[in-house]
Amino acid sequence: MKRVFLIVLDSCGVGEEPDAALFGDHDCNTLKRISQSEKFRSDNMQKLGVFNIDGQDYMPSSARPAAAVCRLRERSAGKDTTIGHWEIAGIVSQSPMPTYPDGFPDEIIEEFKKQTGRGVLCNKPFSGTEVIKIYGEEHMRTGDLIVYTSADSVFQIAAHEETVPLEKLYEYCRVARRILTGKHAVGRVIARPFIGEPGNFTRTTNRRDFSLLPPRKTLLDALKEDGKTVYAIGKINDIFAGSGVTDKVATHGNTEGMKLTLEALDRDFEGLCFTNLVDFDSLYGHRQDVDGYAAAFAEFDAWLPSFTAKMRDGDVLMITADHGCDPGDTHTDHTREYVPLIVYGKNIKPVNLGTRRGFCDIAASIAEYLGSGYRGEGESFMKSILKPTAEEKALCRAAYDAMGRSYSPYSGYKVGAAVLCSDGTVFSGCNIENSSFTPTVCAERTAIFKAISEGRRQFRMLAVCGGKDGKPGGVFPPCGVCRQVLSEFCDPDMPVLLMKSKSTFERSTLGELLPRSFTPSYIK
Numbered sequence: 088m089k090r091v092f093l094i095v096l097d098s099c100g101v102g103e104e105p106d107a108a109l110f111g112d113h114d115c116n117t118l119k120r121i122s123q124s125e126k127f128r129s130d131n132m133q134k135l136g137v138f139n140i141d142g143q144d145y146m147p148s149s150a151r152p153a154a155a156v157c158r159l160r161e162r163s164a165g166k167d168t169t170i171g172h173w174e175i176a177g178i179v180s181q182s183p184m185p186t187y188p189d190g191f192p193d194e195i196i197e198e199f200k201k202q203t204g205r206g207v208l209c210n211k212p213f214s215g216t217e218v219i220k221i222y223g224e225e226h227m228r229t230g231d232l233i234v235y236t237s238a239d240s241v242f243q244i245a246a247h248e249e250t251v252p253l254e255k256l257y258e259y260c261r262v263a264r265r266i267l268t269g270k271h272a273v274g275r276v277i278a279r280p281f282i283g284e285p286g287n288f289t290r291t292t293n294r295r296d297f298s299l300l301p302p303r304k305t306l307l308d309a310l311k312e313d314g315k316t317v318y319a320i321g322k323i324n325d326i327f328a329g330s331g332v333t334d335k336v337a338t339h340g341n342t343e344g345m346k347l348t349l350e351a352l353d354r355d356f357e358g359l360c361f362t363n364l365v366d367f368d369s370l371y372g373h374r375q376d377v378d379g380y381a382a383a384f385a386e387f388d389a390w391l392p393s394f395t396a397k398m399r400d401g402d403v404l405m406i407t408a409d410h411g412c413d414p415g416d417t418h419t420d421h422t423r424e425y426v427p428l429i430v431y432g433k434n435i436k437p438v439n440l441g442t443r444r445g446f447c448d449i450a451a452s453i454a455e456y457l458g459s460g461y462r463g464e465g466e467s468f469m470k471s472i473l474k475p476t477a478e479e480k481a482l483c484r485a486a487y488d489a490m491g492r493s494y495s496p497y498s499g500y501k502v503g504a505a506v507l508c509s510d511g512t513v514f515s516g517c518n519i520e521n522s523s524f525t526p527t528v529c530a531e532r533t534a535i536f537k538a539i540s541e542g543r544r545q546f547r548m549l550a551v552c553g554g555k556d557g558k559p560g561g562v563f564p565p566c567g568v569c570r571q572v573l574s575e576f577c578d579p580d581m582p583v584l585l586m587k588s589k590s591t592f593e594r595s596t597l598g599e600l601l602p603r604s605f606t607p608s609y610i611k
């Protein structure tokens with residue numbers, strides 16, 4: 088049973104990206120900033136390898152990190168929560184979500200008025216409590232709707248519950264949601280109902296968010312289609328407008344989010360548990376509370392061992408972020424930062440993957456791990472960090488042994504190969520040279536021809552090993568002729584293990600070695 092637990096530390100960036108200045112950001116590094124607080128604790132994150140990540144030279148790194156790590160650059164043009172999470176889930180956004188510092192344009196407001204049959208008040212960025220104080224009375228008198236926005240990509244509608252019944256307000260939100268498309272596709276339309284008398288209005292808990300659907304298929308949709316579980320904890324369901332989510336639970340902050348994620352370990356499921364811990368951003372990042380942020384990080388760090396101790400063999404934990412929000416920089420807004428990625432589990436090798444381009448590599452890698460064909464706009468790094476399986480080890484041993492039987496008096500290069508057939512049998516082969524040179528046969532073809540002539544036609548994996556005098560000094564990949572022969576019988580996604588030594592190898596696939604190969608399908 089394979090499960091991935093993906094935890095987003097909302098806004099916990101690890102240093103400004105090369106294009107940060109274009110987003111109005113300089114000298115930002117959220118993690119570095121909070122590490123300078125007295126409240127900061129990171130023992131467990133340090134052991135996993137968070138300070139082994141590129142650029143984190145302000146704290147001691149771990150000599151033997153327990154996790155695979157890297158930092159990821161954002162490919163999307165943005166630094167907000169929705170776009171960040173969508174990229175984590177596989178899709179890159181070419182433009183940021185629209186914001187309206189001067190209010191919404193006439194074309195939007197006029198259409199909204201026409202479709203609701205009501206007037207509009209305010210139409211400016213405003214504080215939610217102030218806006219009802221100032222426009223509440225007029226709204227009650229005229230029935231006009233209070234429309235306002237913020238620094239975020241939001242269209243908010245405030246209305247008194249006795250002037251506009253809740254269901255009606257939600258309907259108006261759906262109207263706005265339908266109007267706000269294309270270049271005006273705001274992240275969220277929000278219903279902001281309130282009650283009370285003029286001078287004494289209060290907002291109710293009947294707020295409701297109408298999020299934008301992701302514009303293309305995400306990892307979540309792909310997993311759901313495959314019949315896997317996608318369990319959303321915290322605001323994940325909202326960020327994806329419910330798309331691809333099979334189970335969900337809302338939270339009131341980090342502590343509850345961590346508790347629910349820990350409890351998710353006791354659930355039997357195959358798929359993804361996707362958690363967002365929002366306090367880092369909403370309570371501390373925006374409010375520029377360095378100590379508060381550091382204390383929240385310390386709480387997460389202290390919680391970690393309780394989680395890792397309960398992880399099962401097939402579980403993978405990934406910890407990342409969706410953007411930065413340096414609490415000690417010059418503004419209260421998000422910051423354009425690299426995000427960290429920590430990947431931990433029994434099956435994971437602690438490799439440092441350096442710096443990668445695109446949060447969407449997370450989606451591609453999770454998909455590959457869970458056996459989904461989805462890759463989104465990312466590239467999977469899973470092959471580089473998975474520990475060898477028993478099957479892979481056995482196949483490599485067979486290839487290595489076959490290398491010892493090589494007949495190669497002319498080149499001196501000994502090569503061995505082994506194929507794993509769908510029925511579990513293994514056929515191995517070595518290269519066999521000839522005094523007239525051209526009849527020489529490679530190890531891969533010897534192995535596959537042996538298998539074919541013994542009645543096998545379906546193959547699951549190939550291992551190849553070679554080197555001068557039978558001493559591998561790095562990979563010895565199959566030649567073009569062997570690739571062509573293999574593509575006659577094997578699928579492009581068949582794993583090919585390119586051995587670097589007796590016990591180490593790189594994972595490739597036949598399709599990677601011979602893209603767009605000439606196959607029997609072309610002459611059928």
Ligand code: THU
Binds near residue numbers: 495520527
């Ligand atoms: N060789 C293989 O066995 N497999 C390949 O795919 C590449 C080359 C052998 C052929 C020859 O005996 C020796 O390596 C040097 O070319």
